[in-house]
Amino acid sequence: MTLARHDLLLVRPECWAGVLARAHRAGWQPGAPALQPQARKLVAGWAEQGWPVIVRRLAACETSPLIAVGLPLPPSLGKQRIALEVAPQEVLDSLAGVHLGREIGSLPPRLAPQLGDVLDLAHACGVAPRIFGALLWQHLTGLEYVHGGSDIDLLWPLGEATDRNRLLGGLTAIDETGPARIDGEILLASGRAVNWRELRDGLVAGAEGTVMVKTLEGVRLECLQTLFN
Structure with a gap:
């Protein structure tokens, strides 16, 4: 398995x-x-x-x-x-993972405009984000996990054609202007994952830096220069 x-x-x-x-x-x-x-x-x-x-x-x-x-x-x-x-x-x-979509009725109405912006960005970048965290568990169980301070937790699986800079820039703009904090991870084809903010900040600082990478086995630092190889 x-x-x-x-x-x-x-x-x-x-x-x-x-x-x-x-x-x-x-x-x-x-x-x-x-x-x-x-x-x-x-x-x-x-x-x-x-x-x-x-x-x-x-x-x-x-x-x-x-x-x-x-x-x-x-x-x-x-x-x-x-x-x-x-x-x-x-x-x-x-x-199967639960993809973010307007059809998910468990999402709070106050988040609708921000989530609409996220979906527009995802479509433009050719990525299908999945929910996790409070949004996922409320959707799966019907119990009340989402509250006023809940983040929007999303997983972004990257494809070869994904414009990473456009995605990270768009997430930054939506995060800064919406009512909820956008959190989550960029998923690489290998299954490794990087927090999207840490990846953005690392790329801004320069490709010589490192970023924290999560795997099923643990967490380790990897060089940005080889991260997408």
């Missing part, structure tokens, strides 16, 4: 209790506050609801051969991120 960060996986409902028990035996979120009863109930029924988990990169202390995944609690239940691990045989299916 070939996976990348942000992939969405459905866990077999009959395996879910075992997934949670495994996390509990491993220390159940070391250093994190204990889950409140309502949060425990939500997590316990997560797979039965047909909601996915999201593939994440391994933490520095993790060495398990299992698939590292997670799920976030909504802000009303503490906004805690629950780190879990699943075995390949516990995965029922994978879900």
Whole structure:
């Protein structure tokens, strides 16, 4: 099974209790506050609801051969991120990423003009951005994840013909004039990802610099001169 960060996986409902028990035996979120009863109930029924988990990169202390995944609690239940691990045989299916589109009814109306500008930019640059973060989880679960201070989190998969400078310049303009902060990552063909602001700032500073690159295995610095090779 070939996976990348942000992939969405459905866990077999009959395996879910075992997934949670495994996390509990491993220390159940070391250093994190204990889950409140309502949060425990939500997590316990997560797979039965047909909601996915999201593939994440391994933490520095993790060495398990299992698939590292997670799920976030909504802000009303503490906004805690629950780190879990699943075995390949516990995965029922994978879900396609959710592309940003005007048809997504869970997006707040106040964001409509800004999101329209994002879609226009995406069309002009030939890119189909996917949502993640609060927008994604509200869309998938119907629970209230988006609030007044929520960012617009987007994944931008680059193609060979994508005008990177136009995309980064457009994102900067929309970010500066809209009501919400535009956050997210530029996805390279190799599966590596770079925060769009860090990439913009690095390119402005000069190609001799470095930028933080995220992969499923971890985070590392890479030279801008070779990033797109």
